[in-house]
Amino acid sequence: EKLQKRAAKLGFDWPDTTGPVEKLREEIEEVSEAVKTQDRSEIESEIGDLLFSVVNLARKIKVEPEQALRSANSKFTQRFNYVEENAEPDLETLSLDEMEVLWQTAKEKGL
Numbered sequence: 001e002k003l004q005k006r007a008a009k010l011g012f013d014w015p016d017t018t019g020p021v022e023k024l025r026e027e028i029e030e031v032s033e034a035v036k037t038q039d040r041s042e043i044e045s046e047i048g049d050l051l052f053s054v055v056n057l058a059r060k061i062k063v064e065p066e067q068a069l070r071s072a073n074s075k076f077t078q079r080f081n082y083v084e085e086n087a088e089p090d091l092e093t094l095s096l097d098e099m100e101v102l103w104q105t106a107k108e109k110g111l
Helices: 002-009 018-037 040-060 065-086 096-108
Strands: none
Touching: 002 040, 018 040, 040 065, 065 096
């Protein structure tokens, strides 16, 4: 974020959110292509570019990326705890589809 702010100060910035959103789409496609190659170095590089692009969009729309990630982690934890607590007989025996039903229920409950 600091690097991006510095670059933006010098005029190296998108004029609106269209550019950063398109860049995210491009980076997601590049991650997908890198995963197909199974080249760990390439995958890591593309994941880094994707994360950098997400932070750039957050900066552009004035969202604190670290706080947004903390909130997402908290939301995930609450929902996953619900899934674990409501899995019958236990989580390890459920299919992914069964877990997804519990996940969606947690979302509906506002977790």
